[in-house]
Amino acid sequence: MASIKDIAARTGLSLATISRVFNDSPKVSAKTRQKVLKVAAELHYVPNIGAAALRSGKSRVIGVLIPEINNHFFGEVVTGIEKKMKNWGYNIIISQTHESSDLELEMLESFMKLNVDGIIISTTKEPTDPTIFKKLKDKKVPVVFFDRLPPVHSHSSVILDDHEGGQIATQHLIDQGCKHIVHIAGDKNVSIFQQRQRGFEDALRLNNHPFDSHQIFELTTDTKSNKKLIQKLLTDHPDIDGFFAHGDYYALYVMDILKSLNVDIPNKIKIVGFGNTDFTDHLQPSLTTVDQNCHQMGQLTAETLMKHIESDEIIHSKQVLTPKLVVRDSSN
Amino acid sequence: MASIKDIAARTGLSLATISRVFNDSPKVSAKTRQKVLKVAAELHYVPNIGAAALRSGKSRVIGVLIPEINNHFFGEVVTGIEKKMKNWGYNIIISQTHESSDLELEMLESFMKLNVDGIIISTTKEPTDPTIFKKLKDKKVPVVFFDRLPPVHSHSSVILDDHEGGQIATQHLIDQGCKHIVHIAGDKNVSIFQQRQRGFEDALRLNNHPFDSHQIFELTTDTKSNKKLIQKLLTDHPDIDGFFAHGDYYALYVMDILKSLNVDIPNKIKIVGFGNTDFTDHLQPSLTTVDQNCHQMGQLTAETLMKHIESDEIIHSKQVLTPKLVVRDSSN
């Protein structure tokens, strides 16, 4: 494990000079720089950024905390974040909460122990203990939320206009001639799912469509019973001609059942999902869905965090991205 | 940012004693421990594990390097790794290579800079520069490969018996009466894909099935042209009655095209995929596939790495997990 000390010994230079070389300080002659780099290469020197972090108070590591790695949306956003951060010379460490607020707390504390320079979070479905966010504020760790955020907080955020997403999806179904649309709703604890539902309801209202409570269809966590419930819904209301699901997977449930009942999609019933998950394009028929602009969200989140890290004056911003409807065969 | 120094000042004890408390040293009286913990809580003390790492040479962080976070298989394995490692009190940091060997190199160096205690890798499709693995060996960083590994290396590994997977998938199709099966092959640079193909070929051989080169169908990276090529294959060989794809997504391609040609699945043509990706169960018909035992692989990989970290004697092991066929409607 060669250190700058070894390089100093071998070159006859001082520690300070070696350090300057690796920090791209302009105050070092080309000749010395050459010599240092040569010896460093010979010694297979690798800077110890832990030590640097200890001294400088900056770790150049930022923590990313998301509910689930194995989720198309989060994965894409993280990739966007990663890309930007790498350009800035930052490493990111990713942890998942698996939708547990206990784990969320644990991982955040773990981030703090690692002295991360900043934190990016998308919260769990379980309501988060608000004290943790206060703690983060006390510690003055820059924090940016994306997509999912706690009901009350005092940090910056980057979100999608989920209300708009729900509305354009529903409006599209209406434009395609649907008269009796059902919304497959998501978890009530998650604000973005609420927003999508409100978008749905508002679209119906704006078009003077009738609305009954059965048009908000709530799912359980059990796949099998979900399927049965949807099946019952269809027999109870045979004139249903459209579904807007809060997530692509749930759109898939519905498609699955409709296919097994030999219902013609899209001629008898049209379907729209949410998320533009990668499989949606491969389905038969391909699924109309709402694109969340994951990559852009990631980049924007990263940029926002960097602004907070670089400037001490704390200006909290709320940025809202606009979703985009991707029309495919399931509604056309 | 309270440190043990602050706690020492407040309690009137020495640094050493405080340190001992947080390292669960038995050599500290219950009374002192109580007092220290109390003051620590008041001061919102968070141990600086970076500093501890610098001093002790142990970071309690392990690096996980995978091609893509947003991939069902890798995501699940990582979750398995994470679970086990957390039990051992280790943090994991995840990075992705996006199948680029340059990035792979970069991330590994970044791991070394962070002084990780161990590294878990699944390599890229691009052949990796073998010097990096030598470097890791020189540095004595414990390394365990999973699933994808370099052709030549000297570390432990945990893999799936992909040959077996290819064989049972093919045998299943043969048992179901298929006479003319085509394999949708994967990237030639990836050993696991080669193995799946060999399993396919061996199954044909064992059953005395004829074999022609067109039965190995190679994909390009372009989705659209892939579809066209598969379409052509089907018109050139109208008696094809079975497909074994090296991955579920490619099985999906085939299903998609067959559906658009109104081919009866599974009565006319049967399909088997590989991976047991989450969407396979939701397709219509549901897709028969080979399960890779992701979670178990993750746990086993983690355990193997821990063994290497804890004992200095280096015993390289090669562990092979057995895949399992999941029979669904697409072949039944």
Added chain:
DNA sequence: TTGTAGGCGTTATCAT
């Protein structure tokens, strides 16, 4: 059981 002191690898502040 507790304290003292040196050092892990780096950077920052002075000097020179």
Added chain:
DNA sequence: ATGATAACGCCTACAA
């Protein structure tokens, strides 16, 4: 342009 030195927060002989 370069050097000397203290300090970051913690651990660990060794001493008491």
